[in-house]
Amino acid sequence: MENLTTAWQGQDKRRLAILAGATLLAFLAVFFLTRMATAPRMELLFARLESATASEVVSSLDARGVAYDIRGDSIYVDGATRDALRMQLAGEGLPRMDGAGYEVLDGLSGFGTTSQMFDAAYWRAREGELTRTILASPGVKLARVHLATAESSPFARDRSATASVTVQMTSGAVGSSLARAVQSLIAGAVRNLVPEDVTVIDANSGRVVGGGAQDTKEEARVTRVAEMRAAVENLLAARVGADRFVVELAVETRKDMERITERVLDPDSRVVLSTDTEERSASDRGGSGAGVTVASNLPEGDAAFGGDGTESNNAETRERVNYDFSATERQIERGPGAIERVTVAVMVDGQRTTAEDGTTEWVPRDAAELETIRELVQAAVGYREERGDDVTVRSMQFEIPNGPGPAPGLSLPFVTGGQVTQMVTAGMLAAIVLGLLAFVVRPVLNSVMTPQLPSPGNDDLNRAPPSGEVNALTAPQELPSPGAVTSDGLPAPSAGQSHSLPDLSDLGNLSVFNALDDVEDEPQDPVDRLRKLISDRREETVEVLRGWMDEATSEQP
Numbered sequence: 001m002e003n004l005t006t007a008w009q010g011q012d013k014r015r016l017a018i019l020a021g022a023t024l025l026a027f028l029a030v031f032f033l034t035r036m037a038t039a040p041r042m043e044l045l046f047a048r049l050e051s052a053t054a055s056e057v058v059s060s061l062d063a064r065g066v067a068y069d070i071r072g073d074s075i076y077v078d079g080a081t082r083d084a085l086r087m088q089l090a091g092e093g094l095p096r097m098d099g100a101g102y103e104v105l106d107g108l109s110g111f112g113t114t115s116q117m118f119d120a121a122y123w124r125a126r127e128g129e130l131t132r133t134i135l136a137s138p139g140v141k142l143a144r145v146h147l148a149t150a151e152s153s154p155f156a157r158d159r160s161a162t163a164s165v166t167v168q169m170t171s172g173a174v175g176s177s178l179a180r181a182v183q184s185l186i187a188g189a190v191r192n193l194v195p196e197d198v199t200v201i202d203a204n205s206g207r208v209v210g211g212g213a214q215d216t217k218e219e220a221r222v223t224r225v226a227e228m229r230a231a232v233e234n235l236l237a238a239r240v241g242a243d244r245f246v247v248e249l250a251v252e253t254r255k256d257m258e259r260i261t262e263r264v265l266d267p268d269s270r271v272v273l274s275t276d277t278e279e280r281s282a283s284d285r286g287g288s289g290a291g292v293t294v295a296s297n298l299p300e301g302d303a304a305f306g307g308d309g310t311e312s313n314n315a316e317t318r319e320r321v322n323y324d325f326s327a328t329e330r331q332i333e334r335g336p337g338a339i340e341r342v343t344v345a346v347m348v349d350g351q352r353t354t355a356e357d358g359t360t361e362w363v364p365r366d367a368a369e370l371e372t373i374r375e376l377v378q379a380a381v382g383y384r385e386e387r388g389d390d391v392t393v394r395s396m397q398f399e400i401p402n403g404p405g406p407a408p409g410l411s412l413p414f415v416t417g418g419q420v421t422q423m424v425t426a427g428m429l430a431a432i433v434l435g436l437l438a439f440v441v442r443p444v445l446n447s448v449m450t451p452q453l454p455s456p457g458n459d460d461l462n463r464a465p466p467s468g469e470v471n472a473l474t475a476p477q478e479l480p481s482p483g484a485v486t487s488d489g490l491p492a493p494s495a496g497q498s499h500s501l502p503d504l505s506d507l508g509n510l511s512v513f514n515a516l517d518d519v520e521d522e523p524q525d526p527v528d529r530l531r532k533l534i535s536d537r538r539e540e541t542v543e544v545l546r547g548w549m550d551e552a553t554s555e556q557p
Contacts, residue, residue: 022436029433036426042069043079045086046095053095060094061085123147130186134167137178142168142203147190161193168203176219179209217253217337224339225251231380236348239373244349244398249381252341260332269326280316342381342389348373349398365395 045068046057057075061068066085069076077085089095105125108118127145134143144166150159163186167174183195200209229249236245350364374393383389534541 026433026436029429029436033426033429033433036429040067040078040080042076043082045075045077045082047074049073049075049095057089057095060089060092064088119151123149126189130189133185134165134182137181139170139172140167140178141170142166145186147186149190149192159192160197161190162197162199163187163190163193164199164201166201166203167209173205174200174202174209176209217335221251221253221337221339225249228342228344228381232344232346232377235376235380236346236373240348246347248345250343251339252343253336254334254338254340255336257336258332258334260330260334262330262332264328264330265325266327267325271324271326273322273324275322276320278318278320280314280318282314283312284314285311339387341387342383344377344381344389344391346373346377346391346393347396348393350395362397364397370395 046054049057054070054073054075058068058070061075061077064085066077066081105121108121127147130145131143134140134145146164147161148163149161165182165186167178167182179200180195182200183198186198187193187195201207202209228251229247232247232249233245236247348365348370350362353361353363355361370393374391377383377393378389378391381389381391383391
């Protein structure tokens with residue numbers, strides 16, 4: 001510690017400023033890294049909110065004392081409490097995604113409210129109530145209702161109304177069943193409005209979704225095709241394996257509408273319903289050809305006792321019998337959407353065998369197996385020969401890509417996207433901190449803790465040493481004999497060695513060597529440290545040795 005204090009006091013202002021800046025920079029980097037690691041993870045609470053709705057949500061968060069962050073039209077909160085906040089806000093009816101309902105009428109007063117103002121508020125409230133009802137349906141995310149009604153007039157007949165609705169689903173498209181339900185709902189809530197005059201628009205795709213019979217038939221056809229395809233794929237996957245077959249299915253449906261009425265009578269099943277018999281009889285008598293007189297009118301005249309007269313009798317019988325037969329009446333109605341023909345094409349991969357030499361050979365499937373697969377496909381799609389259905393099964397070689405497939409994406413089941421981003425950011429900051437410590441702070445500390453050797457500044461040091469001493473230093477010396485050692489275990493000086501270097505025992509007291517003691521990568525042996533110092537600082541070592549030789553020369557008498 002004393003050596004560190006001495007080294008600190010012996011530095012100039014420039015080195016102290018560099019050391020302080022490097023220390024401050026490292027401290028700030030560690031501080032920001034710690035703050036980022038301990039800061040709460042902000043996750044999305046709600047997005048794409050209107051200003052009024054966002055204000056209500058923010059007010060509720062302020063009342064709870066929850067920290068939040070607003071980024072555009074989105075609100076972010078701590079990820080640990082996000083789900084709980086959503087449920088709590090949902091209990092309060094926030095965020096309000098629907099329009100205002102009948103509560104709009106509560107704000108109207110009797111003074112200053114005209115009939116036009118009341119009608120506008122009334123229809124606005126009606127649209128809001130219908131919107132709330134539609135939003136209550138499962139899967140509906142957003143909905144808007146627009147009603148167009150004519151003004152009521154005592155001198156005009158009731159005019160028809162129209163309506164348009166935009167619906168956005170949480171996932172997927174608006175189905176025909178939901179469109180029909182919305183049309184019936186709005187038509188029943190508005191006077192003089194029929195379901196055909198209600199237009200339903202899918203907000204995601206922008207297409208008009210109809211609830212008519214044509215759309216229903218098309219939806220049924222698509223559903224039927226999907227069921228057929230799934231059935232065929234399940235059969236093939238169990239036999240040939242996944243990704244080793246291709247199924248293409250086409251269904252032709254009826255486009256027109258046909259109605260057939262048929263009545264069949266059975267003559268063998270005759271039944272008498274009623275019998276009507278009618279009988280008639282008539283008689284006629286005629287007299288002679290004499291004239292008619294007064295006596296003919298008398299009871300006993302000649303009229304009663306005519307001579308030669310004529311007489312006729314007529315009898316008639318008529319019978320009518322009503323029969324009934326058993327009849328069979330049949331009415332057939334064939335509308336659009338009926339399946340007329342089904343065509344299925346199936347391509348399956350063959351079998352691959354590996355030879356002893358490692359080569360792979362492709363072999364097509366035999367005809368018996370293909371026929372079995374064909375029969376299974378026919379049963380799965382409801383094959384009818386009289387309808388003209390066709391099923392084709394072929395065994396063909398599939399092309400296998402040579403290179404590796406695309407690398408799968410990052411799949412971390414327990415890590416969300418926000419956590420991955422935070423981990424990457426923390427890793428980058430940690431790498432920056434380590435880089436600063438290794439390449440900036442450490443070199444600066446090494447340069448500060450290793451002060452420069454003092455350069456000779458006196459005139460005495462600049463003087464050259466005597467030639468005798470220089471020759472003694474530079475001349476080759478005799479090495480001691482292998483057996484000549486001192487009591488300390490060191491080699492004894494040779495006989496011809498008359499001059500010796502100054503005592504180097506005080507080198508350990510220099511601040512240079514004390515500072516080097518704190519460096520981990522320096523050698524522990526003082527002789528090795530001295531050799532390393534001389535090899536690193538040759539010029540400064542020469543100057544120090546020159547100063548020592550001058551001192552030794554001046555001390556001699």
